[in-house]
Amino acid sequence: MIFITVIEPRQRQIFVNGVYSRPLGPAPTVITLEPGSHILQTLTPGPGPRLVDFESEVVDVPDFGDATIDLSPVVPPRPKDA
Amino acid sequence: MLGLGRRAAVLLMIAALAGCSYPIRNEAIMVADRPTYDFDMLAGGELPDTLLIFTASGGGTRAAALSMAVLQAMDKVKLASGSSLVDQIDILSSVSGGSVTAGYFALYGKSGLPTLEKNFIRKDGMSAMLFDGLNPVGLAALSTPSKERIDLLVDYLDRQLFRDATFERLIERKRRPFLILNAADMVEGTPFPFTQYTMDLLCTDLAKMKISTAVAASAAFPVALSPITLKNYAKCKAMPTPKWIGEAEKTSWYINPSRAVSGRTAAAYASGSKQYIHLLDGGIADNLGVSEPFRLLTTGDVPPLLNQDIAEGRIKKIIFVMVNARTFPPSDLDHSQATPGMIAMLGASLDSAIDRATFGTAERIRGLLNEHFRANADAATQKANQSAPGMPPAIRAKLLQLAANFRAIAANAQFIAVDFDAIADPQCRTAYHSIKTSWALSGEQIDASRCVAPALKFACLRVVFKIS
Numbered sequence: 001m002i003f004i005t006v007i008e009p010r011q012r013q014i015f016v017n018g019v020y021s022r023p024l025g026p027a028p029t030v031i032t033l034e035p036g037s038h039i040l041q042t043l044t045p046g047p048g049p050r051l052v053d054f055e056s057e058v059v060d061v062p063d064f065g066d067a068t069i070d071l072s073p074v075v076p077p078r079p080k081d082a
Numbered sequence: 083m084l085g086l087g088r089r090a091a092v093l094l095m096i097a098a099l100a101g102c103s104y105p106i107r108n109e110a111i112m113v114a115d116r117p118t119y120d121f122d123m124l125a126g127g128e129l130p131d132t133l134l135i136f137t138a139s140g141g142g143t144r145a146a147a148l149s150m151a152v153l154q155a156m157d158k159v160k161l162a163s164g165s166s167l168v169d170q171i172d173i174l175s176s177v178s179g180g181s182v183t184a185g186y187f188a189l190y191g192k193s194g195l196p197t198l199e200k201n202f203i204r205k206d207g208m209s210a211m212l213f214d215g216l217n218p219v220g221l222a223a224l225s226t227p228s229k230e231r232i233d234l235l236v237d238y239l240d241r242q243l244f245r246d247a248t249f250e251r252l253i254e255r256k257r258r259p260f261l262i263l264n265a266a267d268m269v270e271g272t273p274f275p276f277t278q279y280t281m282d283l284l285c286t287d288l289a290k291m292k293i294s295t296a297v298a299a300s301a302a303f304p305v306a307l308s309p310i311t312l313k314n315y316a317k318c319k320a321m322p323t324p325k326w327i328g329e330a331e332k333t334s335w336y337i338n339p340s341r342a343v344s345g346r347t348a349a350a351y352a353s354g355s356k357q358y359i360h361l362l363d364g365g366i367a368d369n370l371g372v373s374e375p376f377r378l379l380t381t382g383d384v385p386p387l388l389n390q391d392i393a394e395g396r397i398k399k400i401i402f403v404m405v406n407a408r409t410f411p412p413s414d415l416d417h418s419q420a421t422p423g424m425i426a427m428l429g430a431s432l433d434s435a436i437d438r439a440t441f442g443t444a445e446r447i448r449g450l451l452n453e454h455f456r457a458n459a460d461a462a463t464q465k466a467n468q469s470a471p472g473m474p475p476a477i478r479a480k481l482l483q484l485a486a487n488f489r490a491i492a493a494n495a496q497f498i499a500v501d502f503d504a505i506a507d508p509q510c511r512t513a514y515h516s517i518k519t520s521w522a523l524s525g526e527q528i529d530a531s532r533c534v535a536p537a538l539k540f541a542c543l544r545v546v547f548k549i550s
Contacts, residue, residue: 035338
């Protein structure tokens with residue numbers, strides 16, 4: 001297990017590895033994941049199609065390792081499946 | 083009365099009419115909006131903070147009978163409401179012979195167990211399938227590519243139990259257990275669970291897949307039976323490639339080998355680079371059916387995110403019942419100096435691979451339940467205590483909460499391994515350890531399974547004390 005601390009953007013739900021049915025958070029929060037690489041995103045609120053507006057990636061974090069990240073804005077926001 | 087020549091001609095015509103194409107066993111996804119088989123859509127039992135996982139191993143009818151006996155024993159353990167422990171199973175993961183019981187139980191619940199026993203466990207499946215395959219019509223059909231040896235098992239399962247039921251019936255049932263039938267990809271050597279997220283990678287509609295086909299794939303013992311071959315319809319517009327695959331591919335093998343391997347295999351499925359998937363007995367990769375529950379408990383790649391439910395405290399207790407129908411049949415090779423023949427060597431190679439996989443997966447799940455959650459709790463505590471100046475108080479509070487949740491699950495994880503070693507009576511135990519893997523058991527051998535019950539009852543009662 002690894003510990004990913006997400007500080008920004010505050011009060012936003014975090015989606016991990018494209019599983020959009022189960023949000024985590026809100027930020028600031030600590031997310032526990034398995035060792036390795038992961039992508040973390042936030043989505044614009046509905047109604048209408050929700051777009052990715054913040055995103056960041058952690059690469060190859062080993063077991064019991066940790067990382068602190070701020071998600072970066074995605075300009076312009078893009079579709080989830082892109 | 084037809085003459086011999088005419089009969090041969092009729093058989094040849096049947097063979098010709100049967101066609102020369104291989105059977106298509108899976109259908110493409112046509113639309114994104116369709117019925118799907120998702121854990122989160124199925125109603126759970128009466129213990130919302132308890133996760134009950136049941137795994138059923140391979141071992142032919144012996145495994146099917148032992149799994150059935152354990153389910154029956156769990157039905158005798160009653161909760162305060164009057165329902166039983168067997169009604170609380172959340173996830174049912176199986177391999178080979180265990181998949182027959184698992185598939186039927188997922189379809190009909192405990193009320194289906196008497197039919198399972200009457201129509202399958204107590205029937206001589208070997209003789210029935212040999213008759214189907216060796217009569218003239220069967221032989222003619224098997225001589226064409228459209229009918230394969232595995233179809234003898236698919237047809238037998240449908241005739242005796244499943245009646246062409248598809249996964250759509252499980253979706254319509256809308257209740258747990260969530261069924262995971264496990265085969266093995268014979269090229270990759272990795273488990274192939276018949277789940278929504280796996281079939282989505284192949285752009286295949288799981289709802290239309292016959293349960294008998296999945297059970298047969300799970301039980302397609304190498305050489306004796308032919309593989310089940312699935313067509314890969316990827317890529318398709320209805321199913322975009324999941325994001326976790328790219329992340330898993332970026333993961334170093336040295337940091338997380340199982341994720342790196344599953345990412346590589348999933349990428350081959352989702353890209354369409356593997357046009358066909360040949361599936362054999364799940365025992366090649368994991369003869370206990372443990373690997374997929376393990377994955378769900380430890381990864382955040384595919385739903386249900388059980389690891390997140392544990393971290394967030396939504397799951398506070400785990401009961402893991404692992405039914406293992408392993409045996410230690412005596413071998414004539416031990417009493418002969420003669421060089422073992424080809425068949426004996428082939429059999430030994432298969433058996434030793436399966437035994438090694440069994441040992442490895444059993445150790446992994448035992449380590450997860452007994453050690454890993456506690457280690458997670460310790461790591462979270464350590465990070466909370468080392469928190470840097472300026473770190474938001476909310477982060478420290480979150481780390482302490484994570485530590486508390488992992489500590490709670492470590493204290494409330496029950497691992498119940500059920501195998502023939504649990505039989506107290508030495509004669510009965512030896513008799514069970516000598517049963518060879520087959521699709522036929524004698525009535526005596528089936529009845530002997532009842533001597534396993536007292537040990538199981540004790541184990542299950544301990545669990546009830548824990549959860550009540």
